Amino acid sequence: MHAHPDDESINNGATMAKYAAEGARVTLVTCTRGEEGEVIPPGLAHLAPDREDRLGPHRVGELDAAMRELGVTDHRFLGGPGRFRDSGMMGVPQNHREGAFWGTPVDIAAAHLVEVVREVRPQVLVTYDPDGGYGHPDHIQAHRVAVRAADLAADPSYAPGLGAPHTIAKIYWNRVPRSAAEEGFAALRAATGTVFPGVAALEDVPGVVDDELVTTEIDGTPYADRKTAAMCAHATQITVRDGFFALSNNLGQPLFTREWYQLARGASGAPAGERETDLFAGVAA
């Protein structure tokens, strides 16, 4: 469950590619088309919301290309493409626009996800922490909607017309252990000739927490090329160079090929004191 096209490839690209390759069913639900995003390539600047406002449909195509790179065939927009409009950062007027995801009551948005959950019947749900990783309104709202939908989907008295109740066994939040973020930035600073005019701040990386809060680590190294290709498919949003990437601010960040999670609901499948290495650990077949 993600807020905008590109978040899934940055946060979970290797995880999604791994599970898709292993034959697990992977469903991506994206809440908005990312209409308010910045546009990196000068040749596409005309798509921007203050010009032609055609960035949303363009990013649908980028997401489609990214999912082909990851081998994920089931990807959907919450309520259908364009049902909810991208908000801006906290406090901007776009957040009050009609149809803005941030301005939508949680239960209205959650009903659309309940329908997906009851159809797909996932064992595991991945979303953001309650702060959305870094405070972006759409990311906070995606968290709220995902958690609410998980509760409603399991409730037999809620909307029987949306399908049979289903309880999701495990819910995870995207995380990055602080030590891994620090190592990544150290590698970026040490890389000669790399590549971007500046370096992002550690606080710019969503979901960074103290290491001991991270319960689960997926080694996506074998899928690093797939993740990189998926990120490159989001060309209006992301530039990838030499194993690092930048958003529209052109500040370099680590491109993680290990991906980390905090188990927020359900039982860990790892021995006490150890990190899980599989999101499905301990889940009955």
Ligand SMILES: [Zn+2]
């Ligand atoms: Zn986002």
